[in-house]
Amino acid sequence: xxxxPAPKPEILARRExxxxxxxxxxxxxxxxxxxxxxxxxxxxGLAAYRQVPLAVVLPRxxxxxxxxxxxxxxNGVRVVPRGAGxxxxxxxxxxxxxxVVGLMRMNRIIDIDLDDRxxxxxxxxxxIGITNAVSGDGFFYAPDPSSxxxxxxxxxxxxxxxxxxxxxxxVTANNLLGVKFVTIEGEVIDIGGAHLDAAGxxxxxxxxxxxxxxxxxxxxxxxILRGPEGARxxxxxxxxxxxAGAAVDAIIASGIIPVALEFMDKPCxxxxxxxxxxxxxxxxxxxxxxxxxxxxxxxxxLLARIKAICERFDPISLKVxxxxxxxxxxxxxxxxxxxxxxRISPDYLCMDGTIPTSELPFVLKRIGEMSTQxxxxxxxxxxxxxxxxxxxxxxxxxxxxxFRRAESFGAxxxxxxxxxxxxxxxxxxxxxxxxxxxxxQFTARELDQQRAIKTAFxxxxxxxxxxxxxxxxxxxxxxxx
Amino acid sequence: xxxxxxxxxxxxxxxxxAAAVSAAHAxxxxxxxxxxxxxxxLLRPVQAARTLSTRGLTGITLxxxxxxxxxxxxxxxxxxxxxxxxxxxxxxxxEPPDTRALFGSxxxxxxxxxxxxxxxxxxxxxxxxxxxxxxxxxxxNGAGEVLRSGGRVLKNVTGLDLCxxxxxxxxxxxxxxxxxxxxxPAPQTQATIGVRVADVxxxxxxxxxxxxxxxxxxxxxxxxAGASPGGPAETVAFLRIADFAPSVAYRTARLAEDLxxxxxxxxxxxxxxxxxxxxxxxxxxxxxxxxxxxxRVSVRPSAGPGVVEAARAIGGRAFLDWGGGLAxxxxxxxxxxxxxIAAAAxxxxxxxxxxxxxxxxxxxxxxxxxEAPPLxxxxxxxxxxxxxxxxxxPGRMRAGF
Numbered sequence: 001x002x003x004x005p006a007p008k009p010e011i012l013a014r015r016e017x018x019x020x021x022x023x024x025x026x027x028x029x030x031x032x033x034x035x036x037x038x039x040x041x042x043x044x045g046l047a048a049y050r051q052v053p054l055a056v057v058l059p060r061x062x063x064x065x066x067x068x069x070x071x072x073x074x075n076g077v078r079v080v081p082r083g084a085g086x087x088x089x090x091x092x093x094x095x096x097x098x099x100v101v102g103l104m105r106m107n108r109i110i111d112i113d114l115d116d117r118x119x120x121x122x123x124x125x126x127x128i129g130i131t132n133a134v135s136g137d138g139f140f141y142a143p144d145p146s147s148x149x150x151x152x153x154x155x156x157x158x159x160x161x162x163x164x165x166x167x168x169x170x171v172t173a174n175n176l177l178g179v180k181f182v183t184i185e186g187e188v189i190d191i192g193g194a195h196l197d198a199a200g201x202x203x204x205x206x207x208x209x210x211x212x213x214x215x216x217x218x219x220x221x222x223x224i225l226r227g228p229e230g231a232r233x234x235x236x237x238x239x240x241x242x243x244a245g246a247a248v249d250a251i252i253a254s255g256i257i258p259v260a261l262e263f264m265d266k267p268c269x270x271x272x273x274x275x276x277x278x279x280x281x282x283x284x285x286x287x288x289x290x291x292x293x294x295x296x297x298x299x300x301x302l303l304a305r306i307k308a309i310c311e312r313f314d315p316i317s318l319k320v321x322x323x324x325x326x327x328x329x330x331x332x333x334x335x336x337x338x339x340x341x342x343r344i345s346p347d348y349l350c351m352d353g354t355i356p357t358s359e360l361p362f363v364l365k366r367i368g369e370m371s372t373q374x375x376x377x378x379x380x381x382x383x384x385x386x387x388x389x390x391x392x393x394x395x396x397x398x399x400x401x402x403f404r405r406a407e408s409f410g411a412x413x414x415x416x417x418x419x420x421x422x423x424x425x426x427x428x429x430x431x432x433x434x435x436x437x438x439x440x441q442f443t444a445r446e447l448d449q450q451r452a453i454k455t456a457f458x459x460x461x462x463x464x465x466x467x468x469x470x471x472x473x474x475x476x477x478x479x480x481x
Numbered sequence: 482x483x484x485x486x487x488x489x490x491x492x493x494x495x496x497x498x499a500a501a502v503s504a505a506h507a508x509x510x511x512x513x514x515x516x517x518x519x520x521x522x523l524l525r526p527v528q529a530a531r532t533l534s535t536r537g538l539t540g541i542t543l544x545x546x547x548x549x550x551x552x553x554x555x556x557x558x559x560x561x562x563x564x565x566x567x568x569x570x571x572x573x574x575x576e577p578p579d580t581r582a583l584f585g586s587x588x589x590x591x592x593x594x595x596x597x598x599x600x601x602x603x604x605x606x607x608x609x610x611x612x613x614x615x616x617x618x619x620x621x622n623g624a625g626e627v628l629r630s631g632g633r634v635l636k637n638v639t640g641l642d643l644c645x646x647x648x649x650x651x652x653x654x655x656x657x658x659x660x661x662x663x664x665x666p667a668p669q670t671q672a673t674i675g676v677r678v679a680d681v682x683x684x685x686x687x688x689x690x691x692x693x694x695x696x697x698x699x700x701x702x703x704x705x706a707g708a709s710p711g712g713p714a715e716t717v718a719f720l721r722i723a724d725f726a727p728s729v730a731y732r733t734a735r736l737a738e739d740l741x742x743x744x745x746x747x748x749x750x751x752x753x754x755x756x757x758x759x760x761x762x763x764x765x766x767x768x769x770x771x772x773x774x775x776x777r778v779s780v781r782p783s784a785g786p787g788v789v790e791a792a793r794a795i796g797g798r799a800f801l802d803w804g805g806g807l808a809x810x811x812x813x814x815x816x817x818x819x820x821x822i823a824a825a826a827x828x829x830x831x832x833x834x835x836x837x838x839x840x841x842x843x844x845x846x847x848x849x850x851x852e853a854p855p856l857x858x859x860x861x862x863x864x865x866x867x868x869x870x871x872x873x874x875p876g877r878m879r880a881g882f
Contacts, residue, residue, distance in 0.1 A: 197601070
């Protein structure tokens with residue numbers, strides 16, 4: 001289990017006073033303090049960790065967010081920013097002495113400009129909400145994390161969320177134009193705007209993916225793109241993971257950048273097939289879902305090229321969708337992968353390392369060996385084009401030993417990712433989950449440098465405590481439990 | 482002035498860079514940081530007795546075409562990287578400009594210099610800026626410590642993203658020693674649709690129509706009548722399609738049809754198209770005289786025509802890239818002219834960089850827009866966190882910073 005610091009007793013003792021002060025700042029029903037209503041906020045997508053916060057505040061305006069942060073800063077109260085609470089890394093895990101500032105009531109779409117191709121939305125608008133607002137005109141917002149129905153754009157900014165289509169369209173950072181940023185001191189700063197390039201330091205780039213360590217974001221300006229004429233997927237199944245990996249290399253080497261290139265290993269294929277009946281080949285060791293875009297003729301042309309490449313690798317099965325419906329059927333299993341694994345195992349941990357794609361066969365082999373060693377099943381689903389692995393480690397939360405083994409197994413996978421030249425997290429963030437592994441990827445000096453930059457924004461270290469940085473290097477000492 | 486050869490250090494390796502910065506840090510002696518010094522004329526001159534150059538750190542250290550990654554030492558010349566990529570049919574995604582003609586430099590830009598200035602060309606509108614493709618850096622901070630951020634994989638959100646912070650920081654926060662980039666396959670071919678339009682505003686509308694089409698436009702520029710001294714007297718919007726040959730043929734035909742209502746359409750095939758975009762990338766249509774100043778203005782695309790107006794009002798000229806969102810302006814190197822261009826950028830919430838000017842003007846005006854006071858305070862603290870003694874490129878971006 002990951003250690004969480006002991007709450008500050010002086011803050012817990014002042015709970016009523018703090019709640020009253022927050023109520024004055026966010027009137028109406030914007031402050032939650034009773035135990036029953038606090039309960040839903042005790043965890044996020046990393047459900048193994050739970051902690052009921054001191055209070056939850058749900059502001060409706062940037063001014064209210066600023067006032068709350070100013071108050072917390074003035075009173076030494078820790079703040080946990082929260083969007084939809086879908087973080088898989090515990091990025092929104094509360095602390096007993098912290099106020100959760102939730103952005104779900106800030107859900108207005110402020111401006112859509114199709115000529116200049118941007119949208120301005122409040123931070124609590126869902127990821128899919130942006131696309132839904134512009135799709136009638138043929139536009140979309142590109143990053144598409146699998147939680148996109150629920151996750152909020154403010155959380156996407158803080159975690160620099162990715163998705164299945166970032167090989168072509170990039171991650172959140174590549175699709176952002178501006179934010180309304182609120183400092184812990186309660187200052188509201190407009191960063192960026194509707195234009196492309198910053199003059200001066202790239203604050204937008206630093207804030208994106210900062211996991212709530214530097215400030216909060218209440219409004220976001222994103223690029224919206226005109227969608228292609230169409231898109232279609234194909235499925236290619238192979239006898240070995242190495243063979244599938246070689247096919248991926250050959251596709252990229254041919255100059256084609258598929259809009260998505262997903263990889264599933266055998267356990268994952270089986271889980272998804274049992275769940276979705278998508279017609280996946282059960283005898284394959286590895287399967288690729290490859291999607292291309294363009295007019296029907298362009299899709300035909302690209303899919304034919306990719307099919308010809310795959311044929312050089314002795315495929316077990318090649319299935320090119322001939323319609324949008326067939327394409328959806330191919331995607332159906334992949335999109336349901338997490339649910340499918342959830343059906344065969346009571347609980348699972350979803351890991352998120354990235355590796356150089358050439359290391360894929362070695363890494364999958366090692367993960368298989370670890371699976372035997374830990375006595376826990378694992379299914380791998382993987383953004384093959386960019387090397388972002390999502391091993392799903394299955395365990396039973398009712399068995400504490402099983403959970404401990406799952407955590408160790410996950411940590412070993414992430415260490416392996418770093419060892420082969422990759423990193424701890426490709427898109428889920430460090431959060432609380434990978435905090436204690438940061439020393440594996442970074443030297444003490446590198447972490448100290450990052451800490452010094454956090455201190456420049458948040459001198460008292462009140463923002464999103466106990467996340468990202470290992471506790472022992474915290475410049476503001478906290479007593480560990 | 483920077484770049485005095487007698488006081489230039491150009492160590493052959495990262496350890497040498499770290500030693501030089503450590504010594505300067507200990508002595509609290511400012512140093513001018515540069516690669517090949519090809520953009521010394523950009524922003525403000527640095528007041529430092531010594532120059533530290535990364536030009537001794539050269540060579541590609543890792544190139545995996547199938548993984549779409551390339552690492553090179555910071556002093557590696559951009560043309561060397563472009564040549565290595567071209568050999569494998571790939572390219573630098575952001576299409577960085579070659580500023581030799583603008584600055585009258587005979588040395589090519591280095592990788593570190595292009596990243597430190599975050600300079601991107603026409604492809605930025607479709608595929609992102611230089612900073613978007615920096616996957617990892619090694620750098621020496623102002624205390625002489627060798628640090629890394631990011632890595633060599635395409636997706637990485639581990640820790641604060643110092644790659645983006647250092648990209649565009651002009652050597653004021655650290656000295657990059659090695660950079661890892663995402664690269665992509667270069668399209669097989671390209672073509673450009675030129676639309677002769679009535680005026681600048683009509684041109685930006687044509688570009689918006691193209692960028693709002695499903696055809697994957699990868700360049701969208703507008704060269705107004707009179708943009709070049711002695712240049713053509715017509716205003717033309719240019720839209721580039723680059724992809725596999727059958728796609729280029731199909732999309733160009735469809736888009737030309739769609740754009741016909743915007744004006745007379747002419748299609749430039751491969752060679753002509755390439756030459757056109759190289760010129761736009763390098764701001765050649767401006768053809769500035771040696772005495773003129775050059776500004777680079779980033780605004781929302783529909784505000785581009787306003788910047789062209791402002792350029793004309795100061796007796797200057799401009800052309801637009803990025804669908805209208807990037808204005809290259811040339812005009813008299815005077816403070817009033819600078820203020821007028823900066824005001825035109827600010828009026829629509831955009832930004833303005835004094836890209837090239839005689840030293841006297843660069844010292845006299847704010848070459849970059851001022852930051853709001855709370856952000857300026859954070860900037861000072863972030864600068865101190867990376868460069869505690871304030872020795873790296875003091876005054877390069879802002880006076881007294």
